Amino acid sequence: MGNYNIQRREIEAIYGKVSPFELKNRLISLAEESKEAGIHSLLDAGRGNPNWISAAPREAFFTFGHFAVEESRRVWNDNDLAGMPKRDGIAARFLNFMRKNKSEPGMETLEKMINYGITIKGFDEDEWIYELTDGIIGDNYPQPGRILRHVESVVHDYLIQELCYNEPLERKFNLFAVEGATAGMCYIFDSLIANNMLSKGDKIAIMVPIFTPYLEIPHLPRYDFEVVELMANEVTGQYSYEELKKISDPGIKALFIVNPSNPPSIAMRPVIVKGLKEIVEKSNPDLMIISDDVYGTFVENFHSLMADLPYNTIGVYSFSKYFGVTGWRLGTIALYEDNVFDKLLGQQDEDKKERAKRRYAALSTESEKIPFIDRIVADSRQVALNHTAGLSTPQQVQMAFFALFALVDKRNRYKDLVNSICHRRKKLLFNGLGLELDENSFDASYYAQFDLLEWAEQNYGGEFADYLKDNYKPIDVLLKLAEESSIVLLGGSGFHGPKWSIRISLANLDDESYSQIGEIIHSILEEYVANWENTRE
Template structure:
């Protein structure tokens, strides 16, 4: 280095010595060196490493990296894929869960309704740019006239159909419903009530009946509008803790593989829960005397977390397993609290939910994000039955715990002991003191209503068929590229594919080679080599409590050709490993 850069040289030499002394990891040193423009080989030379050893060192401390969330690892994979891809090269990101498809009709309706609301506010105004909050009288007739005037505008026909359903399907007074929607989309008032607007609850309840319960008779649920499933998860975890329903060192069971935050949140210091994983595999119903149901039968297991249909394995739990879980809870562990995440229920033709069989035990979670392509809108709900067992658990708390809760909620209730868990959840979402200004933003709730009404109007499931058709083409392209028969069935979402890398290795190069993989490589190396060598980002399945040698491919965010290319990339990396293995004899 030149004299001008000697301070950097001295700094890096000191860091190199710290690395040799074990005070700094090779990975961190090499990343630091890259910041100052040093090549991997040059930085490796400072540590006495050959270029090959330096390249391996930048591959990180695998065991330590394995402790990180797959979504944090994703950022490293993207960095590698972009860096090694170079100019004019596009990497494939199959690590993200948001879809690249979206519903346009409801969006057009939303835009047109926003125009109506703005013009309605200006009706009695004589000042440019200034409107006033409207009363509800006559608003429905005004909207009807507006839609006739704009009949040829995009979204008008849908809005007319949606408003007709509000009257005939939801059974709401038209002026009342239109006023709530106009006031909400203007966003000129706090969400009132904060839990959910009445028109939103009516529409979403019908939507959930179709999507989650497949129009079958079910218990009555109250809804709490949230910022997607993310908000729902955090609110539930926090309220269960604050109300002493789940206490430090309590045990919770988790159906795996699963969306990784359900694995990561319970063990945070905030909650301090113990976890036990219950593995579920397609085509293998849980036996009545099997270890999974025996675990759920234990009274020390206080809660069950599941995503159904699953992420990352893209299937709904079979009816037999769902019914056996329900029976076990009813007969052996009636106070078990179930968080049932049904985000992917929109993507299957056959679905069985615990919310149908043990509604009082279930805290349901649903998000519109995936089906309508609205991950950025943050639209979700918590579903809680009117006879939720959490209310009973709170009623049986110790005097000391009840006193603490009375102090917590005294600012918002004259009789805190009578508060339901749903009311506590709503208050806790804004740390109680700000509950009066809580709730999901009103324009978001209007979007939720219109997406719900779109689906309810689609009695032939045309939109669902289109979305599932898109995913099936990608699914088939991936498995064709892998030289496998694509799994099929009404229980599959095809939103993700969790691929067993060792099975692929055996398919292409034999059992001996497949058996050698864990001996010669850390399982994370496969996804990192996909990124570095093939410019493809897939997430390690182990981060979802799946098999160590597995990779999750998110099909919703990529095209058919991408799926074909990913399959080729996986075969290429395995061929590279195979050639190296053959050289060793």
Template sequence: MTANGKNFASLSPFELKDELIKLASSGKSNRAMLNAGRGNPNFLATTPRRAFFRLGLFAAAESELSYSYMTPGIGGLAGIEGIEGRFERFVTEHKDQEGVRFLGKTLSYVRDQLGLNATAFLHEMVDGILGCNYPVPGRMLRVSEQIVGHYLSREMTQSTVPPSQMDLFAVEGGTAAMAYIFNSLQSNGLLKAGDKVAIGMPVFTPYIEIPQLEQFSLEIVPMNADPKAGWQYPDSELDKLKDPAVKVFFCINPSNPPSVCLDERSHARISALVKNERPDLMIITDDVYGTFADEFKSVFQTCPANTLLVYSYSKYFGATGWRLGAIAMHKENIFDAALARAPEEQRQRLHRRYESVTVDVSALKFIDRMVADSRAVALNHTAGLSLPQQVQMTLFSLFALMDEHDAYKGALKKLIRRRDTALHGALGVTVKEDKHSVNYYTLLDVEDLARELYGDAFAEWAVQQSSTGELLFRVAEETGIVLLPGRGFGASRPSARASLANLNEYEYVAIGQALRKWADELYVAYGKQHPSRKS
């Protein structure tokens, strides 16, 4: 292995990260390795977790009621009759416990604010947390789907797309959602080898790699955000969607790694384009970071009929290990319409594919086809996200819905913004104010930083000295800091991605100081080569 990283050019940034960690962990024994390369947050929501664990104790007691005459340790399926009364007694007896108090409030909120059947909700939660049944329906539990629908409606669409107009599929995180979506688009003939997919750049690296896999063989049309315009897409880039050969527009909103939301101009441009020129355009939007934004607006709100919305609970609730996510579709959508218009030969092929699932394949929605495809169709009867996972997802959703003053959201936004300020302050550069930025990541542009520190001539020279990959290996070896290459995410300029979610504030100060030291040393070298230019 070479320290300049050239042997690892083909690796994904997330695989390259492991090599950088090895290098950063070696060397000076008194140096701490600081990994700012991965977006796993070091914060998490505890109240809905406390509720989950307390609910499990209540559910176990409910189960034991069914077989109370037998040897201790054996339970049965929880009964629904009288369960609400028994639960209220449980809440009263344990009201000194935060998780139980929260559970008691959820029952009231579900009944009085969402207008749902409290008994059905409680029984679904008890049965679900015990994990004693297959998921039914396989797509998502009925009451849970309505609750998560309310959460996504509020957070992703500012309540403009009501949950009654959504279908949801509970999945194993956003990454599983993407795998299911691309697989089903291809299986149903909505995407074919050689089709073009427009991808907003920079982007989460696997989304560049998936279309290029042999099984999909799609042609990528990069849509490059402009760093000089706050990482928004210029009209000229958005207009690439006018090409009828572009079948899918895929974006992360807010973006990764720039962490910037689409502005109103972009939403208006996309909306007008879809309405007037590309009503057939399929859109996939990954909105995992939307809950960190102020008054977030998803493309699903702008173009609901055209959009597959992917949301993950991983980042906002600190739940990467839970693997919780959802795919949302509008009940009236172009995906189902395209299937209905499919040529007879394709419809016959799809009939053969799904005839074991339903007698009326033509009426099978695209979202339900994704459910079947997720289990190779033949195992559709055992499809679905595990029920304990769905319970935790529902409790996370209720926690956010019931937080009327957004105290949790406000605290997290303040936390990551302080870290951003600490990093840039230690570097000695200003933090640009941008109402569209969520600051979950920061993209450290080599040219911009060099220019702000020491001027245009130095910036031009610094960019030419080495590739970003070589720089990251050098930084890891000399400072113990792990950053990821911006080019690996499709960034057009030399840059490094740092997560602002997974380290403490003083550690971001250390990162900033170390990078500033590297820049100062580089400037000394520049001065020796160009003594007449150094001020």
């Protein structure tokens, strides 16, 4: 019990001072002790790792892997040793493999995906199937280092379908395959600094609430940016025009956004995007926008800033949430061919150009002409190891298979199924809380953000809300959930959301758990209400 109380005091002491994800680990430890002492099972709704996976493209991946190994053994077969796949005639051999193995898991899906490359994209059959075969074997460095050629083409189609409302733009995006969205963000930050496009002390804007690392990275000594926050409305999750106007200051060089937000998991409405676009084009045309769109697939007809402001926006996307693939580390950086980043590089003074020339001298005799997307690739390997840059080829093949799976799913069966899971769980959570859930077509429902103080004011008035603020702290609720019910949630303030809000991941627990979480939160609040009423007697 002594250790238990020490843990509790430590958690209270660090609340609001460390990342909510670091705090979560302490809460899990406390909840584990509670679980061992009682009858509760641990319910960790603090992290957004989904409890589903996309099975069909994985089945296709592993079945295709069998073909790739057969191809390797065809070239050189010496017990446990095999050779490297060969290109010539590989399409005909794959067709024969499909005929002989029609009953293998994922074969029907695999055939559709391969045919997409041949019939829709017009790829050379041998070139297309060889890239996938050699890629899944993983016997060569990625070439090009940015992303494999055919893989880029199909992933590009996927991003246009999911993030750009399936309307091709005038030009295409150049993609860099990376180890998830977090790696993509790190690479972008580093390259902006390395190329003197952002310098220590520069002013940047962040749309909040937002994923905590995007709040923490700008304040690291390496960056030390001046940060301007654009705060979303606590109820709607949308941004007022007054908040958007903050970026009209041309001194703000970059804008960071997660859209849909994390939390409260709401996509920006078209009218908000229109206002943002007008402000950028009229008042800050050289603004660099970095948009993380990982939750975009959870909103119907989602519009990324990549589509509406392609010139200004570098897009970051991760396959992790939608396909249940956090362990694979699959993501992309997407930069429009005509973009402000390259324009700003070209306008730099001679001193900055000379520094870039020295930095990238080993890559080209005209290193100052290297596009920003290729500089990101080089910087990801400290330039000197550019020849080894790139996401591993088996990862790229699996990424392509996920993209192809979504492209050939014309009825959106998978999308409808996954999105229904999140919305169903949110409804169960709110039922447990005793609240009606307002339907919102811009709600990704990947997370729920519940404001305890707002609930207090709406249900019992300002007097009770004042009592709550004067006698309790948000951490008290989180501790009570962990101690008494082995439930782990995060505070919304760590994401620069409302101080009294809590964040609940709707992705990683079974349905019935959300009813239970809602009921227990409601019972805690009613306990506080009873305490308040006793003070009034």
